[in-house]
Amino acid sequence: MRRSDAVRLVALSAIWGSSFIFIRVIAPVLGPILTVMTRVLIGGAVLVAYCRIVGLDAEVSRHWRQYAVIGIVNSTLPFMLFAFAALYLPASYSVILNSTAPLFTALFAIPLLHERLTPVKVAGLLVGATGVALVSRAGPVVPDLWFWTAVAACLGATTCYALSSIYMKKYAAGAKPLAIAGWSQIFAALALAPFMPFASPTAAVTPLLAANVLMLAIFCSSIAYVLYYRLIADIGPTRALTMAFLMPAFGMLWGALFLDEPITLPMIAGCALIIGGATAVLRPAPAKPRQ
Numbered sequence: 001m002r003r004s005d006a007v008r009l010v011a012l013s014a015i016w017g018s019s020f021i022f023i024r025v026i027a028p029v030l031g032p033i034l035t036v037m038t039r040v041l042i043g044g045a046v047l048v049a050y051c052r053i054v055g056l057d058a059e060v061s062r063h064w065r066q067y068a069v070i071g072i073v074n075s076t077l078p079f080m081l082f083a084f085a086a087l088y089l090p091a092s093y094s095v096i097l098n099s100t101a102p103l104f105t106a107l108f109a110i111p112l113l114h115e116r117l118t119p120v121k122v123a124g125l126l127v128g129a130t131g132v133a134l135v136s137r138a139g140p141v142v143p144d145l146w147f148w149t150a151v152a153a154c155l156g157a158t159t160c161y162a163l164s165s166i167y168m169k170k171y172a173a174g175a176k177p178l179a180i181a182g183w184s185q186i187f188a189a190l191a192l193a194p195f196m197p198f199a200s201p202t203a204a205v206t207p208l209l210a211a212n213v214l215m216l217a218i219f220c221s222s223i224a225y226v227l228y229y230r231l232i233a234d235i236g237p238t239r240a241l242t243m244a245f246l247m248p249a250f251g252m253l254w255g256a257l258f259l260d261e262p263i264t265l266p267m268i269a270g271c272a273l274i275i276g277g278a279t280a281v282l283r284p285a286p287a288k289p290r291q
Contacts, residue, residue: 002234009242013243018250022215025209033198040075043220044189048183058176067184069164071186071188075185077160079188089151096251100274131271136148231243252268
């Protein structure tokens with residue numbers, strides 16, 4: 001890996017790790033619907049404009065169904081679930097639980113993509129599940145009904161990420177990745193439009209909050225996707241996915257620095273187990289011996 005690729009990988013991990021900090025600040029004021037709508041509408045519009053500037057043809061008339069499905073499953077639903085979780089969970093919890101996405105991807109790939117279930121993958125899934133259980137009891141939080149509902153929401157969000165990645169592999173291989181990133185967010189915003197009359201801020205929108213909204217939309221969606229798809233082109237999707245393993249470290253760091261969230265040893269241990277399990281399930285299965 002070139003030094004420039006490593007720098008982009010670390011930068012992307014830091015940016016996406018910070019998204020949970022912005023959500024933690026925005027969601028209690030705007031609510032989940034407005035938090036997600038502002039993110040996908042602004043982020044998608046910037047990316048669509050970027051595609052036009054660089055002359056990339058998104059072929060919307062050909063791929064709009066794929067953009068719509070990916071927008072709902074990869075943006076609308078998981079962003080809403082993480083925004084809901086931000087009302088009751090520290091940002092560091094959400095970013096750690098976000099790293100379970102590769103575990104669910106490997107799990108669903110078995111029946112949907114007919115991938116092999118190896119002993120290593122089974123061990124990885126069990127280790128990852130142990131990490132989730134440990135993080136859920138890591139403290140310092142009140143383990144009430146809302147806490148467990150928020151944890152379930154985070155796991156539901158990563159399930160959506162897993163399903164969308166499988167859908168993209170099966171049905172959207174012909175679409176350009178950057179076009180998917182931009183137009184899927186536009187369709188995610190359209191999916192939320194019917195719910196906008198029921199959404200309103202619970203407090204005054206301050207300049208600081210508006211700055212957080214713009215940072216979430218532009219840096220954590222638009223710029224992050226440009227970096228991500230550049231990495232995919234340069235080092236491949238599997239190696240690009242390793243940025244998910246750096247995100248929890250940055251998420252916990254940003255939470256401690258900007259939101260005064262504590263970092264506990266059980267959190268670190270649970271995070272290590274989740275990442276270890278995800279690393280195991282991402283390992284390619286050994287080739288079958290020739291007969």
